[in-house]
Amino acid sequence: MPDNTTAIQEKITALTERLHYLNHQYYQHDTSEVTDQEFDQLLAELQQLEKEHPELALPNSPTQRVGGTITKQFPTALHKYPMLSLGNTYSEADLRDFDERVRRGLEGAEFTYVCEMKFDGVAMSLTYEQGQLTQGVTRGDGTRGDVVTNNVRTIKNLPLHLRPAGPAQPAEFEVRGEIFMPLPVFDDLNKEREQNGEALLANPRNAASGTLKLQDSALVAARRLRFFAYSFLSPVRGVFPTHSASLEALKAWGLPVSDTWRQCHSIDEVLDFIHHWEKKRFELPVATDGIVIKVDDFQQQEALGFTSKSPRWAIAYKYPAEAARTRLNSIQYQVGRTGAVTPVAMLTPVPLAGTVVKRASVHNANQIAALDLRLGDMVFVEKGGEIIPKITGVDLTQRPEGSQPIQYPTECPACGTPLIRPEGEAHFRCPNDTGCAPQLKAKLEHYVSRKALNIDGLGAETVARFFDLGLVRTPADIYDLSADKLTGLERLGEKSIQNLLSGIEASKQVPFDRVLFGLGIRYVGETVAEKLAAHYRSMDAILLAAAPELGAVPEVGGVIAESLAAWSQNEANRALVERLRTAGVQLALTGEAPKAVSDRLAGLTFVLSGVFEQHSREELQQLIVQNGGKITGSISKKLSYLVAGDKMGPAKREKATELKVPIISETDLLAMIPTDTQTADEEEILAPQNPDSSAETASNETFPAPTGTANDLGRQASLF
Structure with a gap:
C-alpha cells in the first residue's frame, strides 16, 4: 500500500467524526458551530477523498446522507422481535x-407510567452494531x-454512528421508532405537486411511507424525512431497569x-397529560x-406479558377526529400555474383542530357534485390527516329552501377563456397560458423560487x-430589469435594487437542469428535469426531440413526453428560450458528456418493456446508448428490437409480432454488447430506476414480543 495510505485514512476518519459531531450538534441541540458554507466544504472534501480512495471510505460516512444508491428491489428480513400492534381506545373510561x-x-x-406522543408516521426497526447503524427494516406484516437501510441512512437527524456517552452500549441492539415527514415539508411537497398539476398527497404518513419505498435514495434524501426513537431492545437482559x-x-x-414524553404516577396524571396535549399538539411541526x-x-x-396481538402493559389513546359545522358562503375558483381551476369553499370562520378555519378544499367539480353542495348549506368540515x-358532508336538515346545485364555471374566472377538461382528468383548465394573469404570475414565482x-x-x-406594474410578464423580462427601471419604486431602495440585480446576475450561473425545472413545463418536476438534462445535455436537443423519443428517457414516460413536446412546439416558448439564451442563462450542461464505449449498436433502435433481472431498465437503456444504440418509446416497423422483460404487457408483444419486430431477452441484449461494458463504472449509470411509490400500510406504534428486553428543514432549527 502507498506510504500515504495511513495519512489519508486518518484524514477521512477525522472528517467523518467532525461531520457526525456537527450534525449531532445541529439536529439534536439546535447549535450551528460552523456556517453552512464551511459544513459543505468539509463534506465536499470528504466526498473527494472517498472518490479517490473508495476502499478507505467508512461504512456510515456522512456522505451517504445525500443518497444516490439505486435499489432494484427491497429484500426482506425477519424481525428478531416481532413488531406487534398496539391496542387503541378513544375512551377515558x-x-x-x-x-x-x-x-x-x-x-x-x-x-409508574410513561406517556409519549403518538407520532403519525412509519414504524421502523433499526439495528446498531458496535455503535454503527447496520440495518433499517419496515414493520411489514x-x-x-x-x-430499506440505504433510504434510512439519508435521514439527517438519525445518527449513522452513536456517541460514546451515557451508559455503556451493548455490542448489538435494536431501536424502534417512527419515521415521519414534518408538516412544513409536507406542505412544500403538496404545493410543488399542485404547481406541477399532480394529485395532492393525502397526509404526511402516506407521504413518508411512499418515500421510504422510493428506489433512488437521492430522491428520499430530498424529501427531508425525520425520525424519533421510542423503544430499546437487546438480547442482553437488564441493560436498563425502566423504559424511561x-x-x-x-x-x-x-x-x-x-422531549414531549413524561412519567406519570397515576391514571389521573395520565389523563392530565392527554388533556394537556389535546390542543397543544397542533403546535408541533x-x-x-x-x-x-x-x-x-x-x-x-414482563410480568404483565402479552396477548396474541398486543402488550398488556401498554395502550394508545387516540384523539377523535375533530369536526366542525359551519356555513358555506361561496366558492372561489383559483387558477394555478398549469391552468388548473381549483374550487375553494369560503366558510363562516369556525375553530377546528387548533386553528380557525375559513376555507376548505373541495378538490374539483366531481367532488362538488358528489356532495351536492349548495350555497348557504351548513357543512361538516374535518382536517384530512388533521392537516388540510x-x-x-352536508346537514340536509338545514338546507335553505329553493337552493340550487352549484354550477361549475365554463369560463376562466381570471381571463374569461373557455375552460377545457382533458380526457381522464378531474380538473377543468384554462388553456390561455400566455395571457392569463394568475398563470403568468405563478410561472414567474416558480422560476425565481429556491429550487x-x-x-x-x-x-x-x-x-x-x-x-x-408591467415590468415583467415572462421569465426573460426579469433579465431586462435595470436600476433605471426600478429606481423610484416604493419600498425599493438603492441597496435593495443592487441586491436584486446581483441576484438576477447570479442566476445566470444556475445549472441547466434547474433552469429546465424553472420553466414550469407541466409535469416536468425536479427529478424529470435532472433526467432530461443528463440525457440530452442541452435545451436545443430537447426542443428537437419528438414525444416518443422523450418518453423513452428514464422517469419521463408518455404523458410527460406529450406535454414537453407540445411545449417545445409552441413558438412563444421557443422565443422565450432564445431570449434567455441572449440573457446568458445556462441552457446546456457544462463539461464533457459521458463517452461512448463502443459503436456495436450503432443504427439500432430499441424498446424495453417489463422488469429485468440482471439490470434495471434504466441501466440497460444507458448501456444501449453507451454502445451507439437509440431508445424509443413506441413500437413501429422501423424498430430494431423489442427487449422483453418479466410482466411485459401483452399489447406490446402483439404489436411487435404483428409488425415482425424481433423480440429478444435481456440476456440476448447483453450478448450483443462487449463484455467490458456490462460492468461499467456505476458513475456512468446516470439514471435511477423508476421509483416505486407504493406505500406501506401505516400502523400503530409497535412493540416486541416478550423475547426481548423491553420519533430540518434543510439545515435549519431542530423540530422541538
Missing part, C-alpha cells in the same frame, strides 16, 4: 379499565419487513427522542394522532408587484 387491569396484574405493587431510563440513554447516545401509555418498569412489563381542511433559479430579492410579493 377504557383507560381507567386498563389501569385497573395493570393494578390487578401487578398484584397491587406500585408502578409484523414478522417480516422490507430492508432507556429513553434517556438513547438520547445520550445521539438518537433523536422527542409533526402530525400526531394520540398518546401512548406504557408501564415504565421492564420487569413489570375539507368538507365531508429553480433562486433569485434573491424576488419573492412572490415582489414578482406580483412587478407584474402588476
Whole structure:
C-alpha cells in the first residue's frame, strides 16, 4: 500500500467524526458551530477523498446522507422481535379499565407510567452494531419487513454512528421508532405537486411511507424525512431497569427522542397529560394522532406479558377526529400555474383542530357534485390527516329552501377563456397560458423560487408587484430589469435594487437542469428535469426531440413526453428560450458528456418493456446508448428490437409480432454488447430506476414480543 495510505485514512476518519459531531450538534441541540458554507466544504472534501480512495471510505460516512444508491428491489428480513400492534381506545373510561387491569396484574405493587406522543408516521426497526447503524427494516406484516437501510441512512437527524456517552452500549441492539415527514415539508411537497398539476398527497404518513419505498435514495434524501426513537431492545437482559431510563440513554447516545414524553404516577396524571396535549399538539411541526401509555418498569412489563396481538402493559389513546359545522358562503375558483381551476369553499370562520378555519378544499367539480353542495348549506368540515381542511358532508336538515346545485364555471374566472377538461382528468383548465394573469404570475414565482433559479430579492410579493406594474410578464423580462427601471419604486431602495440585480446576475450561473425545472413545463418536476438534462445535455436537443423519443428517457414516460413536446412546439416558448439564451442563462450542461464505449449498436433502435433481472431498465437503456444504440418509446416497423422483460404487457408483444419486430431477452441484449461494458463504472449509470411509490400500510406504534428486553428543514432549527 502507498506510504500515504495511513495519512489519508486518518484524514477521512477525522472528517467523518467532525461531520457526525456537527450534525449531532445541529439536529439534536439546535447549535450551528460552523456556517453552512464551511459544513459543505468539509463534506465536499470528504466526498473527494472517498472518490479517490473508495476502499478507505467508512461504512456510515456522512456522505451517504445525500443518497444516490439505486435499489432494484427491497429484500426482506425477519424481525428478531416481532413488531406487534398496539391496542387503541378513544375512551377515558377504557383507560381507567386498563389501569385497573395493570393494578390487578401487578398484584397491587406500585408502578409508574410513561406517556409519549403518538407520532403519525412509519414504524421502523433499526439495528446498531458496535455503535454503527447496520440495518433499517419496515414493520411489514409484523414478522417480516422490507430492508430499506440505504433510504434510512439519508435521514439527517438519525445518527449513522452513536456517541460514546451515557451508559455503556451493548455490542448489538435494536431501536424502534417512527419515521415521519414534518408538516412544513409536507406542505412544500403538496404545493410543488399542485404547481406541477399532480394529485395532492393525502397526509404526511402516506407521504413518508411512499418515500421510504422510493428506489433512488437521492430522491428520499430530498424529501427531508425525520425520525424519533421510542423503544430499546437487546438480547442482553437488564441493560436498563425502566423504559424511561432507556429513553434517556438513547438520547445520550445521539438518537433523536422527542422531549414531549413524561412519567406519570397515576391514571389521573395520565389523563392530565392527554388533556394537556389535546390542543397543544397542533403546535408541533409533526402530525400526531394520540398518546401512548406504557408501564415504565421492564420487569413489570414482563410480568404483565402479552396477548396474541398486543402488550398488556401498554395502550394508545387516540384523539377523535375533530369536526366542525359551519356555513358555506361561496366558492372561489383559483387558477394555478398549469391552468388548473381549483374550487375553494369560503366558510363562516369556525375553530377546528387548533386553528380557525375559513376555507376548505373541495378538490374539483366531481367532488362538488358528489356532495351536492349548495350555497348557504351548513357543512361538516374535518382536517384530512388533521392537516388540510375539507368538507365531508352536508346537514340536509338545514338546507335553505329553493337552493340550487352549484354550477361549475365554463369560463376562466381570471381571463374569461373557455375552460377545457382533458380526457381522464378531474380538473377543468384554462388553456390561455400566455395571457392569463394568475398563470403568468405563478410561472414567474416558480422560476425565481429556491429550487429553480433562486433569485434573491424576488419573492412572490415582489414578482406580483412587478407584474402588476408591467415590468415583467415572462421569465426573460426579469433579465431586462435595470436600476433605471426600478429606481423610484416604493419600498425599493438603492441597496435593495443592487441586491436584486446581483441576484438576477447570479442566476445566470444556475445549472441547466434547474433552469429546465424553472420553466414550469407541466409535469416536468425536479427529478424529470435532472433526467432530461443528463440525457440530452442541452435545451436545443430537447426542443428537437419528438414525444416518443422523450418518453423513452428514464422517469419521463408518455404523458410527460406529450406535454414537453407540445411545449417545445409552441413558438412563444421557443422565443422565450432564445431570449434567455441572449440573457446568458445556462441552457446546456457544462463539461464533457459521458463517452461512448463502443459503436456495436450503432443504427439500432430499441424498446424495453417489463422488469429485468440482471439490470434495471434504466441501466440497460444507458448501456444501449453507451454502445451507439437509440431508445424509443413506441413500437413501429422501423424498430430494431423489442427487449422483453418479466410482466411485459401483452399489447406490446402483439404489436411487435404483428409488425415482425424481433423480440429478444435481456440476456440476448447483453450478448450483443462487449463484455467490458456490462460492468461499467456505476458513475456512468446516470439514471435511477423508476421509483416505486407504493406505500406501506401505516400502523400503530409497535412493540416486541416478550423475547426481548423491553420519533430540518434543510439545515435549519431542530423540530422541538
